[in-house]
Amino acid sequence: MNEHSTSDASTDVVRLDEGHHEGTGGLPERFENPGLPPHVHRLSDDSEGGAKRAERQVATMFGLSMLATLLFIVAYFAIDRTASIYLPGIGKANALNVSLGVTMGLSLFLIGAGAVHWAKTLMPDTEIVEERHVQRSDDATRDKAVGIVLEGGEKAQLGRRPLIKASMSGALGLFALPFVVQVAGSLGNPTTALSGLRSTLWDAATAQKPMRLVRDPEGTPVKAEDVTIGSVFHILPENIKDSEHVLEDKGKAAVLLMRLDPSQFMPGHAGDKSQSWGYQGIIAYSKICTHVGCPVGLYEQQTHHLLCPCHQSTFDATNDMNVIFGPAKRPLPQLKITVDDEGYLVAPQGFQEPVGPSFWER
Known part of the structure; x- marks a missing residue:
């Protein structure tokens, strides 16, 4: 019984040793770097026509976002605050609240969808591995980092795609207006707010x-x-x-x-x-x-x-x-x-x- 047990243990030790290679000092070496999967080129990477099409799609989303924001403002002033509508599965709801919620939701969603589509079709999607380094780099490395950021902006084609830049700026700028309108129209007016609380x-x-x-x-x-x-x-x-x-x-x-x-x-x-x-x-x-x-x-x-x-x-x-x-x-x-x-x-x-x-x- 003792000999059989010793033989099994020895076999286990040999099998364990065969499972990895030892480096210096008897410690196992690191796993090999599996590397990154090969980069798959997109249509916009190889075709300027495909890139233009993606640009128009992104700009369309931003433009629709601006339209939804403008509809929010129109609804805020045009819809009677006491009007009601019937929603299937929900029942009676305030028409103004529904309109404001839908238009603001569409505006924000289209900004996000445009940004995601922009990133997936036009921005660089190659994976990069960077080793950890000391928090405070030397001046040359810091200058290089700034250059990488600037290069990233160039690769995102901000300079080459003025239509995206203009439409995104308009969508983000208009999206702030609903909050300004509500503050100025309601919360900014103490008389209006007090009348509601009274x-x-x-x-x-x-x-x-x-x-x-x-x-x-x-x-x-x-x-x-x-x-x-x-x-x-x-x-x-x-x-x-x-x-x-x-x-x-x-x-x-x-x-x-x-x-x-x-x-x-x-x-x-x-x-x-x-x-x-x-x-x-x-x-x-x-x-x-x-x-x-x-x-x-x-x-x-x-x-x-x-x-x-x-x-x-x-x-x-x-x-x-x-x-x-x-x-x-x-x-x-x-x-x-x-x-x-x-x-x-x-x-x-x-x-x-x-x-x-x-x-x-x-």
Whole structure:
């Protein structure tokens, strides 16, 4: 048994030694360099006519990109912001959003497709192997590297293909215009932005016809007796079911409802307002953080603090949701509530200030 085992081991050692060649010092030599596959010439490499055809194809893509960008600008101003269209498999969608998304997507896609086609048909595609070297080369090598870059630009035929250079510059330049138009037309106008933030579905509530508070997402009304001390409800206005732009309206009208012991409110003006706008310790505040608009949904029952999960802004529910920590600069807007004849919680009016990020003075 021992002899047989020794013989097998010896055989294994010999087989292992035969599997590679030893270099100096008994160490195996490096694997041979397999080299690079032979370069396959393209039509544009051997035919100036083929290169011209590729140039026209690339320029066409860039030109179509410019057309899509111009259509974006036209759609931005021409399409009614309340218009809707039906999309198969999706349902009703805002016509302006669809138009802007399609035109901007086409513009960006055609820029990318033109650049890829340019690289595959006209730019050099030979593979080059360069050994690693010391990070700081000598001046001669650095000058040589600059020369290689300049030579690469020459090989990419930028100088010889002015049509590509001009069309690419136009496509990239025009593609920036949609962002300029949106900033100048919407975000750049504080009055326009504020009017959007000031308007929520709660504005339909009046003293004569108050708006019921309903659970999100069930849509069922809430009675005051359902809200126990320490509990939190995610609330929407009852008319959310009739909204044609549910996501937008829900984003602005979302409310957090909670109940505190009335003795826990801080004395003074802030605490008085919290209680007078609430009902027997039940208070309702906008769910949208006044920093950058993240949903504030983390409630610490013991400290009565509301936390924003994005940037840790912290609001004090006992002190009119004033900011006690984090980057937010404004308290959460409070929604005034009461009860109707059936005991359901209702809002007799909308928010008295814009909801969401406080980029503008309120």
